[in-house]
Amino acid sequence: MISPLSRRRMLGGTALATAVVAGMLASPAGAEAETTPRLIIDTDIFADVDDVGALAIANAAHQAGDVRLLAVVVNTPSRWGAPAASAINTYYGNSHVPVGAREPVDDSVAERNYAQYLAEHFPNSLRDGRYAPEAVSLYRSVLAGQPDHGVTIAAIGLQTNLAALLASGPDSRSRLTGRELVARKVARLVVMGGQYPAGAEFNFTQDPAATQRVVAAWPTRMIFDGFEIGDTVYTGAGLAGTAADNPVRAAYRIYVGEGNNRSSWDLTAVHYAIYGAPGLYRLSGPGNNDIATDGSNTWHDTPPKDQYYLVKTASDDTIAGELNQLLTRPRR
Numbered sequence: 001m002i003s004p005l006s007r008r009r010m011l012g013g014t015a016l017a018t019a020v021v022a023g024m025l026a027s028p029a030g031a032e033a034e035t036t037p038r039l040i041i042d043t044d045i046f047a048d049v050d051d052v053g054a055l056a057i058a059n060a061a062h063q064a065g066d067v068r069l070l071a072v073v074v075n076t077p078s079r080w081g082a083p084a085a086s087a088i089n090t091y092y093g094n095s096h097v098p099v100g101a102r103e104p105v106d107d108s109v110a111e112r113n114y115a116q117y118l119a120e121h122f123p124n125s126l127r128d129g130r131y132a133p134e135a136v137s138l139y140r141s142v143l144a145g146q147p148d149h150g151v152t153i154a155a156i157g158l159q160t161n162l163a164a165l166l167a168s169g170p171d172s173r174s175r176l177t178g179r180e181l182v183a184r185k186v187a188r189l190v191v192m193g194g195q196y197p198a199g200a201e202f203n204f205t206q207d208p209a210a211t212q213r214v215v216a217a218w219p220t221r222m223i224f225d226g227f228e229i230g231d232t233v234y235t236g237a238g239l240a241g242t243a244a245d246n247p248v249r250a251a252y253r254i255y256v257g258e259g260n261n262r263s264s265w266d267l268t269a270v271h272y273a274i275y276g277a278p279g280l281y282r283l284s285g286p287g288n289n290d291i292a293t294d295g296s297n298t299w300h301d302t303p304p305k306d307q308y309y310l311v312k313t314a315s316d317d318t319i320a321g322e323l324n325q326l327l328t329r330p331r332r
């Protein structure tokens, strides 16, 4: 069933966004070659429920050994976003995965506020976003400890944290600037944002100045998952058959109603960041994503930068099937 909540991506709202990260090859010294991708997710969890689905997929993949989820950072000012993310990690046995929050943390309330419900009703390590580490500090700390070019970031919300990371200066965690640290440690940034070849999409229009800075200055490969990829891929109804203590099921129940689906903008981005999803997508040719002052975007093939966007090569039902399989996989 298609959710009636088809509002958000094309118009502004009050919520914020994030970034998702997925990991690439890593070669830790003194250990056997490691091929498990390493991922950081930057999310506006609390704005829409597809962030919950995306975190569920990342946790299920982490549980299966398909990815190493390094951290989650939240780019909304809600005090409930970070504990909600922690509740999902905790459900999957990943309470050790750190969750950072954007400051200042306030009492913003979203429509169908599943995030507050998860924070208050499911075990988590934070309880309140005010107790979470600050997002940029967490980014710098986590990135500094990773193999060079070993991290994928998946951005599934606003670009606010990423812009602040790029602008950050040397500190006790690293003597590199934020931009230098990203250039050294990150392999690629997968971004749910924009529309291709052109459009105006929620994640890019909520903090357009940050979007402009990130897209213009990000020093590694960028792959864009546009509005058109996940909009008609419907997932989540099957959560009604999962465990009663599953916070992902609770979030979908609150946001779209038990047994209903939601679009899969963020799920497709995180899934791609982890698995590459051969057979589901191809990459556009290289180009450059031009961000206007209002956050709308236009793709140009020239001059080419290390930027690409996803193009679907499978049906929406096929993509949804793969996502749903992960989304409803029982925790171990």
Ligand SMILES: [Ca+2]
Pocket: 017, 018, 043, 044, 045, 047, 048, 050, 051, 156, 157, 266
């Ligand atoms: Ca999101």
